[in-house]
Amino acid sequence: FYMIHKDLTLLYPPATLPTIAENKGAVMVGREKISGGGDNCGGKFCITKDSPNSKLIREVNIRLAGFGGSVPTDEFSNNTENMIKQFQRDYMRVAETGKICGNVLKAIDEFCDKYIEQINDYKCPCQNPNNSKETEKASIASRCSEGWGKGLYSDQYLKSSIAEPYRKYEYPGMHRSILWAVSAMKFYLEFSKSVYSKYDVNRGYRCWADNNFHSRKSTNHFGKAADIRFNKNGERAKLASDANKIRTDIFNKYLNAKWWGNPNFFTLEKESDGAVTYVHVDCRDFEVKYLENKYFVKTQNSVMGKSIVQLANDLGFKDTCACIGSFASNDSTKNNSTERVDPKTLKASEKLVIFMKDWEKYKKMPYNDSKFYCTVGYGHLIKKMKCENITIPSEFQNGLTEAEASELFKKDIKVFELAVQRDVTVKLYQREFDALVDLLYNTGAYFLSTNKAPKLYKNLLDEKYEEAAKEFLDIENTTRRKQNYEMFINGNYDSKH
Incomplete structure (x- = not known):
């Protein structure tokens, strides 16, 4: 096994690291040119006010509840129609039809992935x-x-x-x-x-x-x-x-x-x-x-549950789901993503943030982690010594609130986003980028560039993605590395451990 370490002292100074390019997601790119939902079927399979009540309509009412306000009804009400129009206008940037088509379902999944609450x-x-x-x-x-x-x-x-x-x-x-x-x-x-x-x-x-x-x-x-x-x-x-x-x-x-x-x-x-x-x-x-x-x-998995496209398929709305025209989500954490992108256009997804926080766990006061390094919040390294052997910095002496710990975590994770962008010169799916960020968060920002995982790094740069993924298990045969493999290959962000 390779030696594992988390070292925030081996990082490039911020001024020497590459800048993250703006991630122009599906919300903002070319949306004005896209026509309304239901183009592929002429509206034949769209769900409308004339459709019977269903669990799918209820899920749309719940997940889009903040787009004009909605109660969790199974009915496609006037309010449901107005809510979908608002979502199409503001989030999707398409013509307002007020109908549920494959484009709308796909966009709801993208919205949920990006803005899910913890x-x-x-x-x-x-x-x-x-x-x-x-x-x-x-x-x-x-x-x-x-x-x-x-x-x-x-x-x-x-x-x-x-x-x-x-x-x-x-x-x-x-x-x-x-x-x-x-x-x-x-x-x-x-x-x-x-x-x-x-x-x-x-x-x-x-x-x-x-x-x-x-x-x-x-x-x-x-x-x-x-x-x-x-x-x-x-x-x-x-x-x-x-x-x-x-x-x-x-x-x-x-x-x-x-x-x-x-x-x-x-x-x-x-x-x-x-x-x-x-x-x-x-x-x-x-x-x-x-x-x-x-x-x-009361559990994170229950906040969203299944992808709404998957739910629709399970409930028998396959024709509705198939009716996807011009809407092209940039959420490549799904297996059906069409192409990889330059990692400099990516940043850690919200699903990765949830995954990592679940692993690191919030700790209000400084504590010694499994390597006996003084740590606080969501795995923020204070110093590579026991807490009792150092003078705790003043900003941590009274501990951190969850909000403060989250802000510190955001700063920490940015370092590892930049490290992947610096060292990986081939295109990646979002899920592959996320798996690498999590790996470096555990092993150090120079883990790839200093050849600590030579097979993984070479296979990755040779665009042998599946072979690279297998090396996660050779680095360290632990639950987290197995989950990194699942994340990299299948877009599975299950953090159970």
């Missing part, structure tokens, strides 16, 4: 309460074990005689429509060229143990709400005027969010109700039938 960001804070050890020990029996409550007050589940804002039931996870609404929010911040960007999820789930500890009676956060904080020009936005502008310019305008008391809309908390420096969005005003347990999830 479920761990929404877990209840009661698992790590900011209180004394004595209080923590005393309350441990009431805390939720996985971050999603304990299903307390189940007698109130779907009880329509109790208004939802006062229903005490702890739902089993986060409502998928809320998660996808936040995903659409991220897209629209980019789309509108806003000075704002998402900073973090300040609060997602809050169980009764957390409520009781803070003497709080609110039920919005039992899986139905998210409090989002923002950056403004790269710095944390802390003014009420910023939150109000985001509510108006993004949530009201694009998500069609209303104020509390509007049935079947995403609703917002006003500044006067307490949302001063953040935006609170929830689905508490959805009808009871749209708040069934099946809409709430």
Whole structure:
């Protein structure tokens, strides 16, 4: 086996590394020239308002919930049609037909891959309460074990005689429509060229143990709400005027969010109700039938589930899926990608970020990793010595919040993106690029260029991609290297270990 090491001290200085070319994805390239969906079949196999109710329509309503607002209904409603038109206009940049064709399904998969939310960001804070050890020990029996409550007050589940804002039931996870609404929010911040960007999820789930500890009676956060904080020009936005502008310019305008008391809309908390420096969005005003347990999830795989094209095929919509005309997704993590591209046009996909974070795991305080190197956050190397043998830098002495750890992770991963771009001179699929980035994150930015994996590197440069992939297992026969192989060959980002 080759020696494995993660060495952030062996990197090119930032000024000497090549610049990442702008990744002009399928959202922005030539979209104005593409005609509407259904060209190949004349609309014969498109799904429209005349189509029978189906699970596929429900999935479209959930995943595009932030494009004008939608409830998770199986019905192709007027709102569904308007939502698809908005998605076609703003994301796909095509003519608005309001119909579901193969192009629309493919574009939904691309959107979901790029903007998917990470479920761990929404877990209840009661698992790590900011209180004394004595209080923590005393309350441990009431805390939720996985971050999603304990299903307390189940007698109130779907009880329509109790208004939802006062229903005490702890739902089993986060409502998928809320998660996808936040995903659409991220897209629209980019789309509108806003000075704002998402900073973090300040609060997602809050169980009764957390409520009781803070003497709080609110039920919005039992899986139905998210409090989002923002950056403004790269710095944390802390003014009420910023939150109000985001509510108006993004949530009201694009998500069609209303104020509390509007049935079947995403609703917002006003500044006067307490949302001063953040935006609170929830689905508490959805009808009871749209708040069934099946809409709430607590694992990353459940946030999206199957590719929607695959789901459509499984449900018998093969002709609809086959009706793909000019829409050409640049998401090459799928096996059906048509061609490799220059790695300088690529960056780590969101699926890779989720994969890596699941492996590295968030650690608030500095700790010794498996090699006894002092590390913090999502595997950020402080120094190649034990923590107890060094003076912890001041910026890490009090630990990192998850948001701070994520920002540091973004900076770290960029180094390895640049290393792949520097050392790999042949074209790659996105999935191949991602597998190499993850490999270098573990082994060091010079692992390829210093010939630590000669067979892998030579086969790769000779464009013998499958032979190169097999060398992942010779580098280190571990679960992660096996998963790198699966990622490289099949686009499988399964991070179970």
